[in-house]
Amino acid sequence: MDAAAAAEMHVFKKPKPLRLYDQQAPLVGGDGGDDLDLDLINHLPDAILGTIVSLLPTKDGARTQAISRRWLALWRSHMAPLNLVANYQLSDDKSRVAVVSKILTDHPGPARRFSLNPTCSQSFQAEVDGWFRSASLAGLQELQVTNLPMKHYPLPQHALVRFSPTLRLLRLFGCQFPSLVAPLSFPFLEQLILYDVGISEDALETMISGSTVLKSVSLHGMRFSRLCISSPTLMSISFYALRSKGAITFKELVIRDAPCLERLLPIFPEEGPATIRVIRAPKLETLGFLSKEISTLRLGTIVFQKMIPVRLTSKMPTMKILALDVGENLDTVVDFLKCFPCLQKLYVISHQGNDMNNVRKYDPANPIECFELHLKKVVLKNYDADKKACIDFANFFILNAKVLKEMEIGILREQTDQWMWYHGTKLQVENRASRDALVKLRRDRYAIPANHGHTHDLSLTDPFEKSLCGHNKSARYQIL
Structure with missing residues (x-):
C-alpha cells in the first residue's frame, strides 16, 4: 500500500459496549482519558430507574431483574410502581391467570396501571375478582377493563370502592358498572373512557359532577335517554351511540354547566345523540363532526334543526x-x-x-x-x-x-x-x-x-x- 492510499484510509477502533453492572463505574477509564468506560444508566438514581421500569411493558419490566443484583431488587421495590397489562403479549390465554397471580404475589406494590381482559379467564371469575383485592394494586392510578366478547362483565363493586381515591384514568369496555349504595368520590380522576358500558344516567352524571379534576370524558356506544352533564373542570367530551334495530339509542345530551369545556365532539353523528343542547360552555372552541343526522343542535340561543338554522340570534366568538x-x-x-x-x-x-x-x-x-x-x-x-x-x-x-x-x-x-x-x-x-x-x-x-x-x-x-x-x-x- 503506497503512502497516499494509507493517508486516505480511515482506521476505526471497535468501541467498547456500554456495560450494566451493580457497582459504581468510573466515568473515565484508561491512562490517557480517551478510553471512556461509561455506565450512564447505573449512575441514575433508583427513583429514576424505577420510573423507567414502570413505563416498560409488563414482560420487559419483569425481565430487568436479570440485568444485575441492583435491578433484581428494583422491579420489586416501591420505586417501580407495577405496570400490569394482562393481555396476549404477557402470555397465552391458558397460562395468563397463573402469570398474573404470580406477578401480583411477587410485586409488593404500589401500582401505576392495571389493564385486564377478563374474557381470557371466564372460568376463573373468583381469581379475577380477587386480583382487585391484591395488596400489589395499592394506590392504583390507571384501571382498564376490556371485555367486549363477553357481555357484560360485572365489574366488582369492591374494585371501584378501593381504587376511587387514587384513580387518574378509568377505561371500561363492555362492562357492567356496579350498583352503588352511595356515590363514590374520584378526587384525582382526569380521564373517563366508557365503551358500551352498562351504567345509568344518574350514576354517570353523579360520577362526572363529583370528579373535581376531571378533564376528559369519552362515551362510545352508550345508551341514554337523556344525559345531563355539569362539571367545573371538564375540558373535552366525545361521544356516539349505537343503533338498535335502526333506532338511535342515545336520545339527548345536555351540557348544562361546563365553564372549562373546550371540545364538543360527536364522533359519528349518524349514531346519535339525536339532540345536543349546550346551555353554558363559555370557552367552547372545537366542535364536530356535525351532520343533519343531529335532529336538533342548540348552542345557547343558536338553534339548528337537521343543519338548517332556526334561530341565529347570537354568535360564539370562542369557536x-x-x-x-x-x-x-x-x-x-x-x-x-x-x-x-x-x-x-x-x-x-x-x-x-x-x-x-x-x-x-x-x-x-x-x-x-x-x-x-x-x-x-x-x-x-x-x-x-x-x-x-x-x-x-x-x-x-x-x-x-x-x-x-x-x-x-x-x-x-x-x-x-x-x-x-x-x-x-x-x-x-x-x-x-x-x-x-x-x-x-x-x-x-x-x-x-x-x-x-x-x-x-x-x-x-x-x-x-x-x-x-x-x-x-x-x-x-x-x-x-
Missing part, C-alpha cells in the same frame, strides 16, 4: 375549529360560519348523496367575519374534482377568505400528476383573496370520521388532524 359532514352545501356552511366569527380552521366532509347547494355568492356588503380576519385553514375531504359543484365550493373559499394560509383538498382515487395538474387549473388560485394562501391537492382514500381513540389527548391542539382515515401525506400535488 376556533369546526368540522362539518355536510358536503358542498354552501348555504349550510355559511350559516355556521356566521355563527362563529373568529373561526380559524374548517373541515368539510362530503359523501355521495350530500346536498350540493352552492350557488350562493359572496356579498361584500354582508361579509362573513371569519373570512375577513380569522379563517386560516380549510380542509376538504372526499373532493370529486370532476363535479362542478365541488370546484365552485372550493373556489368560494379561495376567492373570498382574505387571511387564508392553507387549503388542503383530498382527491378521491389514485390519479396521475397530469390529472392533478389539469384539475388544479380549475381552481382560481391566481385570483385568490389571500396572496399567502397555499392550495394543496392530496391523493386520498375515502375519508370518514374515524379513529376516535386520541380525542381525549388534550396535548393535541386539533383533534381532527388524526381523525380522518385515508390521509396520505407523501402523495400530494401542490399549487402555489
Whole structure:
C-alpha cells in the first residue's frame, strides 16, 4: 500500500459496549482519558430507574431483574410502581391467570396501571375478582377493563370502592358498572373512557359532577335517554351511540354547566345523540363532526334543526375549529360560519348523496367575519374534482377568505400528476383573496370520521388532524 492510499484510509477502533453492572463505574477509564468506560444508566438514581421500569411493558419490566443484583431488587421495590397489562403479549390465554397471580404475589406494590381482559379467564371469575383485592394494586392510578366478547362483565363493586381515591384514568369496555349504595368520590380522576358500558344516567352524571379534576370524558356506544352533564373542570367530551334495530339509542345530551369545556365532539353523528343542547360552555372552541343526522343542535340561543338554522340570534366568538359532514352545501356552511366569527380552521366532509347547494355568492356588503380576519385553514375531504359543484365550493373559499394560509383538498382515487395538474387549473388560485394562501391537492382514500381513540389527548391542539382515515401525506400535488 503506497503512502497516499494509507493517508486516505480511515482506521476505526471497535468501541467498547456500554456495560450494566451493580457497582459504581468510573466515568473515565484508561491512562490517557480517551478510553471512556461509561455506565450512564447505573449512575441514575433508583427513583429514576424505577420510573423507567414502570413505563416498560409488563414482560420487559419483569425481565430487568436479570440485568444485575441492583435491578433484581428494583422491579420489586416501591420505586417501580407495577405496570400490569394482562393481555396476549404477557402470555397465552391458558397460562395468563397463573402469570398474573404470580406477578401480583411477587410485586409488593404500589401500582401505576392495571389493564385486564377478563374474557381470557371466564372460568376463573373468583381469581379475577380477587386480583382487585391484591395488596400489589395499592394506590392504583390507571384501571382498564376490556371485555367486549363477553357481555357484560360485572365489574366488582369492591374494585371501584378501593381504587376511587387514587384513580387518574378509568377505561371500561363492555362492562357492567356496579350498583352503588352511595356515590363514590374520584378526587384525582382526569380521564373517563366508557365503551358500551352498562351504567345509568344518574350514576354517570353523579360520577362526572363529583370528579373535581376531571378533564376528559369519552362515551362510545352508550345508551341514554337523556344525559345531563355539569362539571367545573371538564375540558373535552366525545361521544356516539349505537343503533338498535335502526333506532338511535342515545336520545339527548345536555351540557348544562361546563365553564372549562373546550371540545364538543360527536364522533359519528349518524349514531346519535339525536339532540345536543349546550346551555353554558363559555370557552367552547372545537366542535364536530356535525351532520343533519343531529335532529336538533342548540348552542345557547343558536338553534339548528337537521343543519338548517332556526334561530341565529347570537354568535360564539370562542369557536376556533369546526368540522362539518355536510358536503358542498354552501348555504349550510355559511350559516355556521356566521355563527362563529373568529373561526380559524374548517373541515368539510362530503359523501355521495350530500346536498350540493352552492350557488350562493359572496356579498361584500354582508361579509362573513371569519373570512375577513380569522379563517386560516380549510380542509376538504372526499373532493370529486370532476363535479362542478365541488370546484365552485372550493373556489368560494379561495376567492373570498382574505387571511387564508392553507387549503388542503383530498382527491378521491389514485390519479396521475397530469390529472392533478389539469384539475388544479380549475381552481382560481391566481385570483385568490389571500396572496399567502397555499392550495394543496392530496391523493386520498375515502375519508370518514374515524379513529376516535386520541380525542381525549388534550396535548393535541386539533383533534381532527388524526381523525380522518385515508390521509396520505407523501402523495400530494401542490399549487402555489
